[in-house]
Amino acid sequence: MNDISKYIAVKDQMKTGDLLQWRSRSIIGALIRWRTKSEVNHSSLVIRLSEYEGLERRRFTQEALEHGVVLNLLSRRLAQFSGEVWWLPLKDEWNEKRQGIGEMALSYTGIPYDYQSIADQIIGKVFSDTKELFCSELCYICYGFSGKVLSPGEMPELEIFKEAVQIL
Numbered sequence: 001m002n003d004i005s006k007y008i009a010v011k012d013q014m015k016t017g018d019l020l021q022w023r024s025r026s027i028i029g030a031l032i033r034w035r036t037k038s039e040v041n042h043s044s045l046v047i048r049l050s051e052y053e054g055l056e057r058r059r060f061t062q063e064a065l066e067h068g069v070v071l072n073l074l075s076r077r078l079a080q081f082s083g084e085v086w087w088l089p090l091k092d093e094w095n096e097k098r099q100g101i102g103e104m105a106l107s108y109t110g111i112p113y114d115y116q117s118i119a120d121q122i123i124g125k126v127f128s129d130t131k132e133l134f135c136s137e138l139c140y141i142c143y144g145f146s147g148k149v150l151s152p153g154e155m156p157e158l159e160i161f162k163e164a165v166q167i168l
Helices: 005-013 027-036 074-080 092-107 115-121 135-142 150-157
Strands: 019-024 041-047 060-065 069-075 083-086
Touching: 005 135, 019 027, 019 150, 027 069, 027 150, 041 092, 041 135, 041 150, 060 074, 060 135, 069 074, 092 135, 135 150
Parallel strands: none
Antiparallel strands: 019 041, 019 083, 041 060, 060 069
Protein backbone atom coordinates (compact mmCIF):
# COMPACT_ATOMS: atom_id res chain seq x y z
CA MET A 1 0.00 0.00 0.00
CA ASN A 2 1.27 3.45 -0.97
CA ASP A 3 1.49 6.51 1.23
CA ILE A 4 -1.41 8.63 -0.06
CA SER A 5 -0.86 11.59 2.29
CA LYS A 6 -0.22 14.00 -0.63
CA TYR A 7 -3.60 13.05 -2.06
CA ILE A 8 -5.32 13.38 1.31
CA ALA A 9 -3.88 16.89 1.70
CA VAL A 10 -5.60 18.13 -1.50
CA LYS A 11 -8.58 15.79 -1.98
CA ASP A 12 -11.10 18.35 -0.68
CA GLN A 13 -10.13 20.65 -3.57
CA MET A 14 -10.64 17.99 -6.26
CA LYS A 15 -13.77 18.36 -8.38
CA THR A 16 -15.54 16.50 -11.15
CA GLY A 17 -13.77 17.02 -14.46
CA ASP A 18 -10.28 17.55 -13.08
CA LEU A 19 -7.63 15.55 -14.92
CA LEU A 20 -5.37 12.89 -13.42
CA GLN A 21 -2.10 12.05 -15.16
CA TRP A 22 -0.48 8.70 -14.35
CA ARG A 23 3.10 7.48 -14.79
CA SER A 24 3.23 3.74 -14.20
CA ARG A 25 6.30 1.63 -13.55
CA SER A 26 5.09 -1.04 -15.98
CA ILE A 27 6.77 -2.06 -19.23
CA ILE A 28 3.68 -1.06 -21.21
CA GLY A 29 3.68 2.34 -19.50
CA ALA A 30 7.35 2.81 -20.36
CA LEU A 31 6.66 1.91 -24.00
CA ILE A 32 3.80 4.42 -24.19
CA ARG A 33 6.01 7.15 -22.69
CA TRP A 34 8.84 6.29 -25.08
CA ARG A 35 6.55 6.37 -28.12
CA THR A 36 4.80 9.60 -27.10
CA LYS A 37 7.98 11.23 -25.71
CA SER A 38 6.06 12.03 -22.55
CA GLU A 39 6.44 11.81 -18.79
CA VAL A 40 3.00 10.19 -18.35
CA ASN A 41 1.25 7.23 -19.95
CA HIS A 42 -2.34 7.33 -18.68
CA SER A 43 -5.08 9.92 -18.15
CA SER A 44 -8.33 9.77 -16.18
CA LEU A 45 -11.00 12.08 -14.79
CA VAL A 46 -11.94 12.96 -11.22
CA ILE A 47 -15.60 12.23 -10.50
CA ARG A 48 -17.51 13.42 -7.43
CA LEU A 49 -20.84 11.73 -6.70
CA SER A 50 -21.93 14.05 -3.89
CA GLU A 51 -25.24 12.29 -3.31
CA TYR A 52 -23.34 9.09 -2.52
CA GLU A 53 -20.16 10.41 -0.91
CA GLY A 54 -21.24 10.09 2.71
CA LEU A 55 -19.21 11.59 5.51
CA GLU A 56 -15.92 10.32 4.08
CA ARG A 57 -16.37 12.59 1.01
CA ARG A 58 -15.27 9.98 -1.56
CA ARG A 59 -13.66 10.80 -4.88
CA PHE A 60 -13.68 8.48 -7.86
CA THR A 61 -11.80 8.26 -11.12
CA GLN A 62 -13.43 7.37 -14.43
CA GLU A 63 -10.89 5.76 -16.72
CA ALA A 64 -10.46 3.56 -19.74
CA LEU A 65 -8.50 0.47 -18.71
CA GLU A 66 -7.91 -2.89 -20.39
CA HIS A 67 -11.44 -4.10 -19.58
CA GLY A 68 -13.17 -0.91 -20.73
CA VAL A 69 -14.34 2.31 -19.13
CA VAL A 70 -14.70 1.90 -15.36
CA LEU A 71 -15.32 3.95 -12.23
CA ASN A 72 -12.79 3.36 -9.46
CA LEU A 73 -12.53 4.68 -5.92
CA LEU A 74 -9.60 7.10 -6.24
CA SER A 75 -8.03 6.48 -2.82
CA ARG A 76 -7.97 2.72 -3.43
CA ARG A 77 -6.56 3.15 -6.93
CA LEU A 78 -3.78 5.40 -5.61
CA ALA A 79 -2.99 3.08 -2.70
CA GLN A 80 -2.46 0.18 -5.10
CA PHE A 81 -0.85 2.01 -8.04
CA SER A 82 2.83 1.48 -8.86
CA GLY A 83 4.07 4.85 -10.07
CA GLU A 84 3.39 8.57 -9.81
CA VAL A 85 0.20 10.60 -10.28
CA TRP A 86 -0.51 14.30 -10.88
CA TRP A 87 -3.78 16.17 -10.43
CA LEU A 88 -4.54 18.95 -12.92
CA PRO A 89 -7.51 21.06 -11.75
CA LEU A 90 -9.66 22.61 -14.45
CA LYS A 91 -9.32 26.38 -14.79
CA ASP A 92 -12.08 28.38 -13.08
CA GLU A 93 -13.71 29.32 -16.39
CA TRP A 94 -14.52 25.62 -16.86
CA ASN A 95 -16.46 25.33 -13.57
CA GLU A 96 -19.87 25.61 -15.25
CA LYS A 97 -18.96 22.67 -17.52
CA ARG A 98 -18.09 20.25 -14.71
CA GLN A 99 -21.53 18.65 -14.39
CA GLY A 100 -21.73 17.98 -18.12
CA ILE A 101 -18.20 16.52 -18.14
CA GLY A 102 -19.14 14.17 -15.29
CA GLU A 103 -22.43 13.14 -16.88
CA MET A 104 -20.69 12.38 -20.16
CA ALA A 105 -17.90 10.45 -18.44
CA LEU A 106 -20.36 8.29 -16.52
CA SER A 107 -22.39 7.65 -19.67
CA TYR A 108 -19.37 5.84 -21.14
CA THR A 109 -19.10 3.32 -18.28
CA GLY A 110 -18.74 -0.14 -19.76
CA ILE A 111 -17.61 0.99 -23.23
CA PRO A 112 -14.88 -1.41 -24.44
CA TYR A 113 -11.21 -0.44 -24.47
CA ASP A 114 -9.94 0.82 -27.84
CA TYR A 115 -7.01 -1.50 -28.54
CA GLN A 116 -7.08 -0.78 -32.29
CA SER A 117 -6.63 2.98 -31.82
CA ILE A 118 -3.76 2.41 -29.39
CA ALA A 119 -2.05 0.32 -32.07
CA ASP A 120 -2.85 2.95 -34.72
CA GLN A 121 -1.33 5.67 -32.51
CA ILE A 122 2.07 4.04 -33.11
CA ILE A 123 1.88 5.20 -36.73
CA GLY A 124 -0.01 8.46 -36.32
CA LYS A 125 -2.90 10.23 -34.64
CA VAL A 126 -6.38 8.71 -34.49
CA PHE A 127 -9.73 10.48 -34.58
CA SER A 128 -12.12 10.40 -31.63
CA ASP A 129 -14.81 7.73 -31.70
CA THR A 130 -17.07 6.65 -28.83
CA LYS A 131 -17.59 2.99 -29.85
CA GLU A 132 -14.40 2.07 -28.02
CA LEU A 133 -12.20 4.35 -25.92
CA PHE A 134 -8.64 4.58 -24.63
CA CYS A 135 -7.67 6.73 -21.67
CA SER A 136 -6.92 10.18 -23.10
CA GLU A 137 -9.62 9.70 -25.75
CA LEU A 138 -12.22 9.37 -22.98
CA CYS A 139 -10.98 12.57 -21.32
CA TYR A 140 -10.69 14.46 -24.61
CA ILE A 141 -14.27 13.64 -25.62
CA CYS A 142 -15.68 14.40 -22.16
CA TYR A 143 -14.11 17.87 -22.33
CA GLY A 144 -16.10 18.41 -25.53
CA PHE A 145 -13.29 18.08 -28.05
CA SER A 146 -13.35 16.02 -31.23
CA GLY A 147 -10.96 15.23 -34.04
CA LYS A 148 -7.41 14.00 -33.60
CA VAL A 149 -7.04 12.58 -30.09
CA LEU A 150 -4.18 13.71 -27.88
CA SER A 151 -1.91 11.29 -26.05
CA PRO A 152 -1.91 11.48 -22.23
CA GLY A 153 1.21 13.65 -22.24
CA GLU A 154 -0.38 16.09 -24.68
CA MET A 155 -3.54 16.70 -22.62
CA PRO A 156 -2.11 19.82 -20.89
CA GLU A 157 -1.84 21.38 -24.38
CA LEU A 158 -5.61 21.90 -24.22
CA GLU A 159 -4.74 24.82 -21.90
CA ILE A 160 -7.83 24.24 -19.75
CA PHE A 161 -5.94 23.20 -16.61
CA LYS A 162 -4.24 24.92 -13.71
CA GLU A 163 -0.75 23.87 -12.63
CA ALA A 164 -0.23 20.15 -11.95
CA VAL A 165 0.05 18.93 -8.35
CA GLN A 166 1.74 15.62 -7.61
CA ILE A 167 -0.52 13.46 -5.45
CA LEU A 168 1.46 10.21 -5.51
